[in-house]
Amino acid sequence: MFPLPDPMRAALEAAQAAADAGEVPVGAVVVRDGAIIAVAGNAPRSLCDPTAHAEMRAIRAAARALGRDRLNGCDLWVTLEPCAMCAGAISHARIDRLYYGASDPKGGAVEHGPRFFGQSTCHHRPEVFSGIGEGEAAKMLRAFFADRR
């Protein structure tokens, strides 16, 4: 097996930390010029914030760090296919490239459901790469939901 790229490794670690905190295990990382500038895990319950998906938190942290509301020149790495909310945010933020791990037939909005980046109402489309770290990301999600049954 090939080793995972560092950003996906960091996203998977953030996903595991989310699981340890009782949240659905999803993690995300924003990279600029080869450096990780934001890492976040999914945290809607602990933050009392329905918008606190990993991608949203990483995007918000990166924008705050850069002092601007657009993340041109930045890539987002996330362990799970983004939902409609997060795909919309990725577009608004002008993310260059999106790398995600597991696909999400139930809630994904990139290759499922709205397929948002293909809509005429989507005004910025990142380049999309999927499947990196997919095995580990999916295993973590399965373990989380199995524990809760």
Added chain:
Amino acid sequence: MFPLPDPMRAALEAAQAAADAGEVPVGAVVVRDGAIIAVAGNAPRSLCDPTAHAEMRAIRAAARALGRDRLNGCDLWVTLEPCAMCAGAISHARIDRLYYGASDPKGGAVEHGPRFFGQSTCHHRPEVFSGIGEGEAAKMLRAFFADRR
């Protein structure tokens, strides 16, 4: 002309305040048991946050105020048709009813583009009412973009 319901009046005032601050004029309000529990204007530039649409800010403020990540029993009033990001957040937040003013053929995700609430990957659909305060909301947006040309 009928007078506007108080929540839409408050949302329009928040939209005007956003315009005065140089932001695209959109405002949103969360109502619970007939009382306004959160009001917010669109503020991505001033907050350096691409996710800081009026709806997102109102939902986050309401969830924080109630100390939970789901807004069952709450309605959202917004001056413009929500985009994919905001429609996703409305669904995640379990908003009961969505009232919006102007429709948005360019970026809307309720009656345009992804029509998110009709997707099988959307797991909670609010009741939707549109057109309330539409004239004023659209006029404010037109004036804002005309000034910027």
